[in-house]
Amino acid sequence: MALIRPVVARGILRTMKMSSGSRMPLIAGHKLLYECNLRCKMCPFWRREDEKLLDIDEEVKMMESLKRAGVSFLGFEGGEPLLRNDIGEILNESFRRFHTSMVTNGWLLKQKIRSISDDLNYLFVSLDGIGDVHDRLRGVQGSFRKAVEGIETARDYVHMAISSTITKENMDQATDLVNLSVKLGVSINFQIAYDYSTADPMSPERNKLRDTIALLRDYKIRGYPVLNSKEYFDALLNSWYGTEKWICKPWLTVNIDPSGRIVQPCYVLNEYEGTEKVWEVDLRKMWNSYNWEPYESCNKCALACYLEPSLFSWKNPSMVKERIIDSMVSYITGGLS
Ligand SMILES: C[S@@+](CC[C@H](N)C(=O)[O-])C[C@H]1O[C@@H](n2cnc3c(N)ncnc32)[C@H](O)[C@@H]1O
Numbered sequence: 112m113a114l115i116r117p118v119v120a121r122g123i124l125r126t127m128k129m130s131s132g133s134r135m136p137l138i139a140g141h142k143l144l145y146e147c148n149l150r151c152k153m154c155p156f157w158r159r160e161d162e163k164l165l166d167i168d169e170e171v172k173m174m175e176s177l178k179r180a181g182v183s184f185l186g187f188e189g190g191e192p193l194l195r196n197d198i199g200e201i202l203n204e205s206f207r208r209f210h211t212s213m214v215t216n217g218w219l220l221k222q223k224i225r226s227i228s229d230d231l232n233y234l235f236v237s238l239d240g241i242g243d244v245h246d247r248l249r250g251v252q253g254s255f256r257k258a259v260e261g262i263e264t265a266r267d268y269v270h271m272a273i274s275s276t277i278t279k280e281n282m283d284q285a286t287d288l289v290n291l292s293v294k295l296g297v298s299i300n301f302q303i304a305y306d307y308s309t310a311d312p313m314s315p316e317r318n319k320l321r322d323t324i325a326l327l328r329d330y331k332i333r334g335y336p337v338l339n340s341k342e343y344f345d346a347l348l349n350s351w352y353g354t355e356k357w358i359c360k361p362w363l364t365v366n367i368d369p370s371g372r373i374v375q376p377c378y379v380l381n382e383y384e385g386t387e388k389v390w391e392v393d394l395r396k397m398w399n400s401y402n403w404e405p406y407e408s409c410n411k412c413a414l415a416c417y418l419e420p421s422l423f424s425w426k427n428p429s430m431v432k433e434r435i436i437d438s439m440v441s442y443i444t445g446g447l448s
């Protein structure tokens with residue numbers, strides 16, 4: 112159950128040390144398909160039609176382009192990635208090149224984990240509430256039971272965590288979810304639902320959300336297995352309820368859609384619409400000729416895959432220890448959504 116290999120650690124150090132003059136993506140997220148077996152209210156992706164998906168040769172071509180551009184972490188998601196019949200082959204190719212993670216709704220996990228665990232550094236299973244709360248949000252009865260069964264099987268094979276999306280319907284379940292993660296013996300990562308124009312508006316009411324963020328920050332400080340950094344919660348409290356903005360660095364993360372197209376500037380602002388195929392451009396050149404400045408003060412979303420790397424600072428010894436030395440960088444690919 113490898114967490115971070117030396118080759119990946121060197122990549123992180125290289126990218127994190129880059130001066131602001133040169134941009135390269137450290138983390139990549141890739142949707143393998145939009146199709147899904149669940150029907151989550153807050154999710155726009157299952158509502159989209161898949162075009163022709165990348166075959167294994169194209170997946171490898173994509174990976175080679177990402178590697179050349181400086182990417183060290185590749186996180187797979189969708190839609191539901193376990194619906195891909197070639198998921199084992201794809202993860203295997205990724206594991207040879209990157210620190211590899213995946214986020215799944217867990218429905219198919221119990222039957223598939225043994226065939227994929229050797230090629231995963233970290234696995235996230237989405238759980239948004241206890242029992243019916245989860246099932247209602249996910250639109251399919253029985254999805255809570257399946258996800259828990261999946262976690263109970265997978266935790267013996269791979270490092271893993273729960274990934275929880277806070278919406279207006281599960282805000283009061285934060286404590287129950289933290290307790291569930293303790294009971295299941297896995298970590299938990301939280302993020303806040305964003306309102307995409309093509310999904311049901313499920314983001315929590317800002318005033319009520321403040322208490323939940325403060326509560327989760329408190330669990331983090333008290334040593335509960337919350338993967339988000341303390342700084343993640345601080346950034347939200349200081350910006351959404353104060354005047355201190357965090358500087359967003361969306362260029363640290365690149366997302367690639369199911370057809371191999373680059374999503375720029377970030378997952379949220381263009382609602383995950385891809386442009387050019389990643390192997391048809393010079394990604395480094397593209398990254399360094401783009402004007403990222405307008406996005407620095409955006410502060411619109413709380414997606415961990417952008418916010419956590421944006422907050423990283425060499426000047427904060429506890430962050431360096433938590434994320435590099437303790438290899439806890441895995442959280443960054445658990446927030447791809
Ligand atoms: C899009 S799903 C894809 C992987 C897999 N189907 C799953 O649910 O884990 C990845 C993550 O995005 C989260 N998500 C879905 N809709 C979201 C939204 N509107 N805002 C923030 N996160 C969202 C899900 O809860 C899930 O944890």
Ligand code: SF4
Nearest residue numbers: 147149151154190216
């Ligand atoms: S969040 Fe994941 S499980 Fe839910 S509909 Fe979207 S892709 Fe499917």
Ligand code: SF4
Nearest residue numbers: 359377409410411412
């Ligand atoms: S805060 Fe979110 S929406 Fe805004 S630029 Fe950063 S990643 Fe994109």
